[in-house]
Amino acid sequence: MDEAIRRVEADANRSADTHLHVFPLPAEWGIDLYLKDESVHPTGSLKHRLARSLFLYGLANGWIREGVTVVEASSGSTAVSEAYFARLLGLPFVAVMPASTSPEKIALIEFHGGRCHLVTDPTAVYGEAHRIARETGGHFLDQFTFAERATDWRGNNNIAESVFNQMALERHPVPSWIVVGAGTGGTSATIGRYARYRRYATSLAVVDPENSAFFDSWVDDDPTRTTGRASRIEGIGRPRCEPSFIPAVIDRMIQVPDAASIAAMRLLAEVTGLRAGGSTGTNLWGALSVIAGMRAAGQVGSVVTLLCDGGERYAHTYYNDEWVVGEGLDLAPYTETMRRFLATGEWR
Numbered sequence: 148m149d150e151a152i153r154r155v156e157a158d159a160n161r162s163a164d165t166h167l168h169v170f171p172l173p174a175e176w177g178i179d180l181y182l183k184d185e186s187v188h189p190t191g192s193l194k195h196r197l198a199r200s201l202f203l204y205g206l207a208n209g210w211i212r213e214g215v216t217v218v219e220a221s222s223g224s225t226a227v228s229e230a231y232f233a234r235l236l237g238l239p240f241v242a243v244m245p246a247s248t249s250p251e252k253i254a255l256i257e258f259h260g261g262r263c264h265l266v267t268d269p270t271a272v273y274g275e276a277h278r279i280a281r282e283t284g285g286h287f288l289d290q291f292t293f294a295e296r297a298t299d300w301r302g303n304n305n306i307a308e309s310v311f312n313q314m315a316l317e318r319h320p321v322p323s324w325i326v327v328g329a330g331t332g333g334t335s336a337t338i339g340r341y342a343r344y345r346r347y348a349t350s351l352a353v354v355d356p357e358n359s360a361f362f363d364s365w366v367d368d369d370p371t372r373t374t375g376r377a378s379r380i381e382g383i384g385r386p387r388c389e390p391s392f393i394p395a396v397i398d399r400m401i402q403v404p405d406a407a408s409i410a411a412m413r414l415l416a417e418v419t420g421l422r423a424g425g426s427t428g429t430n431l432w433g434a435l436s437v438i439a440g441m442r443a444a445g446q447v448g449s450v451v452t453l454l455c456d457g458g459e460r461y462a463h464t465y466y467n468d469e470w471v472v473g474e475g476l477d478l479a480p481y482t483e484t485m486r487r488f489l490a491t492g493e494w495r
């Protein structure tokens with residue numbers, strides 16, 4: 148266990164902090180937008196942080212031991228990162244995922260030595276993960292339960308601490324808003340708690356895609372809400388309200404149509420050259436919506452959101468025009484809304 152924890156901590160020690168990119172907005176607005184680029188982690192996504200925390204949590208609790216099979220229920224990026232850490236520790240890893248997961252992510256999990264167990268019913272991933280862990284005598288990492296408690300939200304190099312440190316020399320060093328999506332809910336819980344704990348005047352907005360239970364659960368204060376359908380935007384949105392989702396730390400939630408997410412993801416590449424995944428598009432649409440509200444209220448300040456993973460994982464889906472048409476998505480109205488906003492300041 149001592150050696151395992153040393154290896155995980157050494158991996159973190161080898162990694163530099165992730166970049167904070169500036170998204171170009173008209174200077175006269177007095178509002179700055181930043182994207183924290185989590186795609187530069189060794190496994191290419193925001194989930195690298197979560198996977199590291201889950202492994203350390205499991206090791207410290209004595210649940211992960213030498214030779215134990217590690218199991219996860221994941222739509223992709225978390226499993227990629229967990230496969231990386233399992234291989235680092237010489238442990239077998241099984242990812243239970245919906246059959247709709249992109250082939251690029253499946254290939255990445257297998258590249259890192261993991262085994263993919265695909266299920267046709269997205270709601271069955273939890274039961275299958277429990278079953279496999281039980282039958283192998285393994286450990287179910289259960290990101291959806293432990294994400295909010297495995298990460299030290301008070302600091303210790305979490306994503307919130309990193310954002311505020313990197314903003315220190317900007318013209319608006321304390322963000323007016325931080326905008327993130329929710330998959331497990333762990334990232335929003337960490338940022339919301341940290342901002343309050345450090346007494347920052349920062350509000351937290353959480354964006355939610357179609358077919359996700361989080362938005363209605365937050366609006367109605369009902370943790371039992373379900374949709375029975377998987378999110379089309381991989382990495383965020385859930386068919387049920389997960390245990391790690393902490394609604395009380397969220398100041399605003401924004402429902403984002405899937406076509407808007409993909410349009411924003413593509414606009415990001417057009418404007419900045421940064422190719423990201425669909426969840427980053429959801430974040431960007433939400434951030435621009437927040438900025439439109441700030442402009443309408445005559446406010447200045449900064450907004451920070453996340454670039455969650457790289458676009459190379461979605462060449463066959465979000466960046467494929469045939470796939471978009473096959474899904475019945477029309478990106479044009481949302482693209483026009485964003486282009487008009489960046490050119491004129493009008494959000495419609």
